[in-house]
Amino acid sequence: MNDHATTISEREERSIAAARSVNRRRNRQRLEKLRAFALGAGFPILLILIWDRAVAITGTRLIPSPYQVAVMMYDFSFGGVYDDAFSGTILIHVWKSVQRVYGGFFLAALIGIPLGLLIGRIKLLRQLLDPTISLLRPIPVTAWLPLSMIFFGLGPNAAIFLVFLGAFYPILLNTMFGVRSIDPRLFEAASMLGCSGTGMFRQIVLPASLPAIFSGLRIAHGFAWILIVVGEMTGVPTGLGSVVMDGRTLSRTDLVITGMIVIGACGFITDRIIVAISNRLLSWSPQHRE
Amino acid sequence: MSNADPPDILTIRGVTKRFAVGDGEVEALAPVDLTIPRSEFVCMIGASGCGKSTLLRIIAGFEEPTTGEVSIYGKVVNGPGSDRGMVFQDYALFPWMTVRQNISFGPRQRQLPREEIERTTDEFIRMVGLERFADRYPNQLSGGMKQRVAIARVLANNANILLMDEPFGALDALTREQLQHELLQIWKRTGVTTIFVTHSVEEAVLLADRVLVMSAGPGRIDSDFRIELARPRDVSSPEFNALRRDIARRLTSHLTLARA
Numbered sequence: 001m002n003d004h005a006t007t008i009s010e011r012e013e014r015s016i017a018a019a020r021s022v023n024r025r026r027n028r029q030r031l032e033k034l035r036a037f038a039l040g041a042g043f044p045i046l047l048i049l050i051w052d053r054a055v056a057i058t059g060t061r062l063i064p065s066p067y068q069v070a071v072m073m074y075d076f077s078f079g080g081v082y083d084d085a086f087s088g089t090i091l092i093h094v095w096k097s098v099q100r101v102y103g104g105f106f107l108a109a110l111i112g113i114p115l116g117l118l119i120g121r122i123k124l125l126r127q128l129l130d131p132t133i134s135l136l137r138p139i140p141v142t143a144w145l146p147l148s149m150i151f152f153g154l155g156p157n158a159a160i161f162l163v164f165l166g167a168f169y170p171i172l173l174n175t176m177f178g179v180r181s182i183d184p185r186l187f188e189a190a191s192m193l194g195c196s197g198t199g200m201f202r203q204i205v206l207p208a209s210l211p212a213i214f215s216g217l218r219i220a221h222g223f224a225w226i227l228i229v230v231g232e233m234t235g236v237p238t239g240l241g242s243v244v245m246d247g248r249t250l251s252r253t254d255l256v257i258t259g260m261i262v263i264g265a266c267g268f269i270t271d272r273i274i275v276a277i278s279n280r281l282l283s284w285s286p287q288h289r290e
Numbered sequence: 291m292s293n294a295d296p297p298d299i300l301t302i303r304g305v306t307k308r309f310a311v312g313d314g315e316v317e318a319l320a321p322v323d324l325t326i327p328r329s330e331f332v333c334m335i336g337a338s339g340c341g342k343s344t345l346l347r348i349i350a351g352f353e354e355p356t357t358g359e360v361s362i363y364g365k366v367v368n369g370p371g372s373d374r375g376m377v378f379q380d381y382a383l384f385p386w387m388t389v390r391q392n393i394s395f396g397p398r399q400r401q402l403p404r405e406e407i408e409r410t411t412d413e414f415i416r417m418v419g420l421e422r423f424a425d426r427y428p429n430q431l432s433g434g435m436k437q438r439v440a441i442a443r444v445l446a447n448n449a450n451i452l453l454m455d456e457p458f459g460a461l462d463a464l465t466r467e468q469l470q471h472e473l474l475q476i477w478k479r480t481g482v483t484t485i486f487v488t489h490s491v492e493e494a495v496l497l498a499d500r501v502l503v504m505s506a507g508p509g510r511i512d513s514d515f516r517i518e519l520a521r522p523r524d525v526s527s528p529e530f531n532a533l534r535r536d537i538a539r540r541l542t543s544h545l546t547l548a549r550a
Contacts, residue, residue: 185382203395
């Protein structure tokens with residue numbers, strides 16, 4: 001009887017201790033997250049302070065102060081300060097750029113992923129296409145600008161084409177690499193279990209190379225946002241790239257910097273979305289989690 | 291032919307294998323002839339380079355013999371098939387599939403009705419004792435659990451011949467012992483013909499009905515021991531040790547010969 005009581009209280013104590021250690025761990029994790037956030041956000045704030053001081057000390061009129069850029073950003077977003085052609089137009093420009101960035105990006109993924117899977121898996125295709133790809137890849141996307149304007153004229157299609165070109169190679173090459181580095185035993189295992197042909201592509205090749213495909217998509221997605229400025233230099237009236245170019249022509253550096261910040265923010269947010277999707281799809285593979 | 295003898299499931303006739311190495315060729319397997327009756331448990335043992343894994347891969351259909359042929363119930367093997375299932379030393383599980391999805395992979399390829407796939411999968415998850423881990427991914431399992439999944443994956447596919455390439459080589463001694471025991475249980479229950487490649491004489495004598503000792507340069511079957519000991523086998527019994535000594539002696543005789 002006495003024995004019995006002791007075991008129960010011991011068990012209770014143990015469970016309380018376990019709960020406490022879980023709590024402690026949770027607290028430590030929360031603190032760690034807070035720290036990471038403070039460090040990550042603190043550095044840009046420091047940069048802004050340095051920028052502000054540098055402008056004040058040198059007294060330059062070529063570079064606006066952070067405050068002037070903030071006012072421009074407010075006007076660009078909501079209007080009511082300068083009331084010019086750019087006031088309150090942020091959504092139009094963001095929306096146009098998003099369309100072009102993702103038009104090019106998804107087109108690149110739509111062609112790059114299947115082509116990469118096929119080239120990675122089929123030797124004949126690799127021999128046929130690999131030299132051409134290696135030849136075209138080092139050509140800077142900006143060098144395609146004149147040709148793309150001849151192909152697509154002045155307008156959004158030229159921008160989409162440039163974004164497509166920039167996003168295509170990282171997606172294609174990473175997919176090829178992903179397929180090439182699949183453990184050959186997985187193919188053996190699948191074929192002995194009765195898998196073949198297109199089933200092999202769908203059930204083995206695609207999921208096994210998914211980690212590499214996602215790292216290609218992420219790199220390509222970064223390039224896509226980088227190239228939007230180049231793409232929108234082709235004489236389109238709207239889009240974040242055209243805002244930056246207009247700012248340059250009008251010598252309005254505050255507008256240029258505002259456009260830069262919005263592009264950076266769009267790229268950052270959408271990159272987080274891609275990371276979230278990839279973490280979800282790759283939960284089986286802890287080494288690819290962030 | 292007496293009725294009591296089970297029919298031969300596997301026949302290997304004059305199988306040789308040459309590999310191209312640089313400009314030359316290496317003879318990996320001298321002509322090998324072998325028949326294995328249904329439900330027999332055969333261990334192949336030999337030093338590295340004796341061609342035991344090559345022979346296993348030829349039986350699996352992953353590699354073609356240079357000459358000769360392998361047939362299952364008289365039907366010549368050309369390529370991998372679901373009648374033969376391989377269990378690899380490094381598991382080769384599909385890392386993006388859960389335990390359940392790995393085990394149901396074979397039945398899903400045959401497009402069986404869903405209830406039947408589920409029934410078969412559950413049965414083999416239970417057989418290898420992984421009910422609690424059915425929804426885990428391979429990287430969340432221990433080596434012993436992964437190898438259980440690999441065995442269940444092959445058996446759920448209705449394989450008649452279980453090919454095992456040093457399956458327990460990467461496991462710690464305790465886990466290995468437990469898996470050897472479980473494998474024997476599964477073999478007894480299913481009667482699946484098993485060809486098991488190993489480095490360990492003790493493992494071979496513990497498991498097999500028949501131990502094939504292979505020798506290198508070029509690889510061939512040197513001797514064929516029948517193990518008549520009743521199961522479960524006592525590794526400390528004099529009979530067990532006598533057999534172990536005999537087989538070890540056959541093995542080492544080649545090693546000294548090869549060195550001379």
